[in-house]
Each structure stands twice: as structure tokens, then as C-alpha cells.
Amino acid sequence: MCLGIPGEIVELLPDRGDLATVEVAGVRRPISLGLLGPGAVRPGDWVLVHVGFAMSKIDEAEAAATLALLEGLGSAYEDELEALSESDIT
């Protein structure tokens, strides 16, 4: 639960307040951008996602390195991805 997982912003959902769709390891889920502030990110940007919120904007190199590290974690990462794929915050 403490993991921060890199996700790519696919689409902002302006009619849904501060939500955006991110893609994490092939899974697309809505997350909140409420902690980043208006205009902080746009589609194509990478963010660190933690418990349904974007924590910070990161660059693509950081995202790739973090994903590789997480994949090496095995079950802790898989459990997190599974929880994320079942998440429904809308």
C-alpha cells in the first residue's frame, strides 16, 4: 500500500472534478489529481500514483526505472496492481 506506481496520464476528465484516467502497466483507471493542482499535468505526462492520487509529476526516465524496480518486487507489486484494477473511485 506504500508503493508509488508510475502511471501515464491518458485523459483528463474535466466534467469529473479533478479526476484523470491513467494507464498503469496496461490497466486504465481513474485517479485524482487533487494533490497536484490545476494545470499541473496533461495527457502524456507521467505521475507517481499512490492510493488513488497522483503524488507528484515525474519524467519518463524515472517512470521506466521505477516500473522496472516494482516489477522486481513480485507479489507486493502484483497485489497493488490487482487492487488498483479493482478500484472504482468515480
Place this chain on the structure above:
Amino acid sequence: MRFVDEYRDADRAGVLAAEIAALCEPGRHYKFMEVCGGHTHTIYKHGVEDHLPEAVELVHGPGCPVCVIPMGRVDDAIAIAGEPDVILTSFGDMMRVPGGDGSFFDAKAAGADIRMVYSPLDALRIARDNPGRRVVFMAIGFETTAPSTAMTVLRAAAEGIKNFSVFCNHVTVIPAIKAILDSPDLRLDGFLGPGHVSTVIGCRPYEFIAARYGRPLVCAGFEPLDLLQSVYMLMRQLAEGRCEVENQYARVVPWEGNPRALEAMGRTMELRPHFEWRGLGFISHSALRLREEFAAHDAERVFDLPGVRVADPKACQCGEVLKGVIKPWECKVFGTACTPETPIGTCMVSSEGACAAYYNYGRFTRDRVREATLR
């Protein structure tokens, strides 16, 4: 994967290791605490300690939020879940943590409606979908996670979702570090600062560690090379007689933290006078509760809680492990009575706990060799 190689390069690891070794004063032993459970994980998974000279030791700190929840709080949550109209929601990590009378999984098997969620916003959605039920979110975590709970409470208040409340167990990292510095059990030479917590609080709150306690701290990233680089930065400070807060993880951690996250926490939460940490005991001003203004969303005000303090099992030495006083394998029950399948203590439950990391990666040989040598 060019990007990844930058953080994994064996040559760079070798260069850093040689530079760290060159900075060691003959005859001196260096002890650095990594505060964050995520760092512990990287250290064992990638054998970071194998790159360090014998004179440099990493000890594990209290930075696993699941591990520090005392048993009595688990029992309180289970008591809430026992109310017939309640749905208790929790991160998956908490489900197996033993309370005085079983875990969330045990309570669920006995009929309580306890559901795993990924985000506090999932819990809020469950409340919206079930207006006839009272939905409680078991909030745990350091400053990394507390802003998400804060934003969810603000949203519940704004939308007027009256059947949603939070059982707030958020803790703050600075008082725990201070408690360890004040403890006579352990002499540390410096700290590897927690990466994700620092994205929220920034680097400034650590400055007292350098100023008042004379210990350097380097905010560290999670890659093996990040940790080696951070150890190198600590060693350099000591060699040059400096004592500062430095930020190795500047590509993610802003010096000032995340002002929006801090504002959300400040609006909804305040410090408790004291809070019990598993293994560390009561620490002043070390945890957060909801402000009076949000009483309608505060499970501690909505429900009558037993609030009974439960002592940890006698055989369990999680406290010493969390303070870095002993290594996981030095615990009497490590790997025998206490395993990830049947954990006695929290450090074995959570995948970020030091004991689970040791157990899963089998990386205790080096310490045993070291201990044998010292004897």
C-alpha cells in the same frame, strides 16, 4: 531500457562502493538507519549491503506504517465492524495484522462486512452506493498517505456524504525519528530519509536532526544506486565534518514538499497529544486525528470504541526490530514460530516489514558472518 540501466549499472555501483570504502576511517564503524520500509525492501532484494564495506552497517527503522499500528487499534476497528450496519474498508496490507483477538480476516470470516480497497476514494464510493449503511475507512500511513485521506474527508464533507467516516491512525515520521535519537539503545551516524514521505513534507522538517542532534540525513530514492549514492553522500559529510540535510532524490522530492497536500492535511487533521506505536510505546505529537469541524466523519466520535491497550505477545521482538536495536533474524521467533504465513508480529505481516523482507530474500547470511567475526 536505457533509463533503467542508469540506476542499475554495475560499474557505477562498483565506483560508488570504492569511494565509500575510501572514506572509511580506519577502526571506525558506521551505522546508518534507513527510515523507510521501501528502502529496506530494495536493500534486501538487490543485496545493497553486499556492496558496502564491512565497516558500514544499515539498520532498519520504523517506517512501515502497517508495522507500527498497535494491537488495540486493530481491536477497535474490529469492534466498529461488529456493528450490524457497518462496512469497514481497509487497505489489503492491514487484513492479516493480528489484534488482541484476531485479524480483519478472522473478523470477516466470522461474519463482519470488511472490504479491501485500493484508495480511500473507493471507500467513499461504497458509502455513496450504500446510503443505508455506515462505511468506515481504516486510515493508516505516514505523510505519504495522510493527504489522500484528507482529500477524501474534504470531498465527503463537500458532497454531504453523512454515512462515511474515517478511523484515523495516521502517524508522522519526525517524532518517530526523534524518539529513536532520544533512545539510549542505539548510536546512529546518520539517516537515509524516506523518499515518498518527503515528496509531501519536503526536506526542511529534517533540519533539526542535523542542527540539534548533529546527525546528517540524505533523502534517498529507491533504486539500488540511489541508496549507494546516498550512503556515499552521508560518508562524505562525515569525512568533511559537515552535518546537513541533503536531497539525493531531487528528481522526485521538492525541497519544500507538496504545499497542496500539506494544506489538505492541515485543514482536516491535527496532532494528537500522544499515540501508541507498536514496539516504540507512546510518542508525543506523533499521530493525526480529524479536527472537530469534521467530527461527523470521525469514527472515533461516531462510535464507542473499547480503546483498550493490548500488550504485544511476549515472544515478539518487533519493538527492537523497529528501533533497529536487533536484526530481524536475532528475534527469538524469527522464521520458526513467526513466518509470513503465520505471523506473530507486524514486521512479518507487511511486505514492507523488515522481517518479511529478510525472510523472503534470505539475506541474513552476511550479518551472521559479521556477527561470528565480531565474536
